[in-house]
Amino acid sequence: MPVLEISDLSDPRLTDYAHLTDVALRKARGTEHGLYLAESLLVFERALRAGHRPRSVLALGGTVDDTVALLADNDADVPIFVGPGELLADLTGYVLHRGLIASMHRPALPDPDELLAGARRIVILENVADPTNVGAIFRSAGAIGADAILVTPRCSDPFYRRAIRVSMGTVLQVPWTRVGEWDSTRELLTRHGFHVAALALTPDAVSLRDVVSGDHDRLALVLGAEGDGLTDAALAASDSVVTIPMKHGIDSLNVAAASAVAMWALGG
Numbered sequence: 001m002p003v004l005e006i007s008d009l010s011d012p013r014l015t016d017y018a019h020l021t022d023v024a025l026r027k028a029r030g031t032e033h034g035l036y037l038a039e040s041l042l043v044f045e046r047a048l049r050a051g052h053r054p055r056s057v058l059a060l061g062g063t064v065d066d067t068v069a070l071l072a073d074n075d076a077d078v079p080i081f082v083g084p085g086e087l088l089a090d091l092t093g094y095v096l097h098r099g100l101i102a103s104m105h106r107p108a109l110p111d112p113d114e115l116l117a118g119a120r121r122i123v124i125l126e127n128v129a130d131p132t133n134v135g136a137i138f139r140s141a142g143a144i145g146a147d148a149i150l151v152t153p154r155c156s157d158p159f160y161r162r163a164i165r166v167s168m169g170t171v172l173q174v175p176w177t178r179v180g181e182w183d184s185t186r187e188l189l190t191r192h193g194f195h196v197a198a199l200a201l202t203p204d205a206v207s208l209r210d211v212v213s214g215d216h217d218r219l220a221l222v223l224g225a226e227g228d229g230l231t232d233a234a235l236a237a238s239d240s241v242v243t244i245p246m247k248h249g250i251d252s253l254n255v256a257a258a259s260a261v262a263m264w265a266l267g268g
Helices: 012-017 022-026 041-049 063-073 085-092 112-116 131-144 161-166 182-191 208-212 232-236 255-266
Strands: 003-005 035-039 054-059 080-082 100-105 121-125 148-151 176-178 195-199 219-223 240-243
Touching: 012 035, 012 054, 012 085, 012 100, 022 035, 035 041, 035 161, 041 054, 041 063, 041 100, 054 063, 054 085, 063 080, 112 148, 112 176, 112 182, 121 131, 121 255, 131 148, 131 161, 131 255, 182 232, 195 255, 208 240, 208 255, 219 255
Parallel strands: 003 080, 054 080, 121 148, 121 219, 148 176, 195 219, 195 240
Antiparallel strands: 035 100, 054 100
């Protein structure tokens, strides 16, 4: 692999790393679907294993040789930029604590029908705006039992740098895609035989234990934003509303923690 020492931050090949926002990367010129940034050797390895194509890599110190080996194993011929940590921090706007950051081509998102064809347990994220929560939900739901995740139009992008970092690359492993508004999404779920359970605090909510004991071969768990919770449209599109039984007068958990508890309970 070509290993290139950085001496001039104006090199146009470094544009992907030059203080760009996630939105700017998503609209990057010369790409079909945009770019995202993968931080750390572990996340980079998971991205390559998922079949994602790198455009270039920034690497520090001991990660350089590992990066060369990973790219060789994946037949990826892309430039590896190296340089002093201070210079790379000036370029990116932050210190590369994890020793590596890679510019990756975003893959095309799968068709929702194809994604759900073999799924039994899925998670739907409605309007979860915090990338940290999105990343944590992906990590929990993927590890504990989600076959796929659906993301609504106003939900934060799972390919945002913070979401990828918090998820430890799980967003690159768990199958997911975006869906439209609730009318079309409800039709999609009905077509594939899903019972839709919304996690919310409403007067008619039943215990999560009741859903677990029910006979639902295919189940979709709907999670909403911190604070606002699920919209009326999400509740209207659901077959049941469920809550996690709690003690000490506590009525709710952070949405990421709630996703872990609920998916563990529904994982069968």
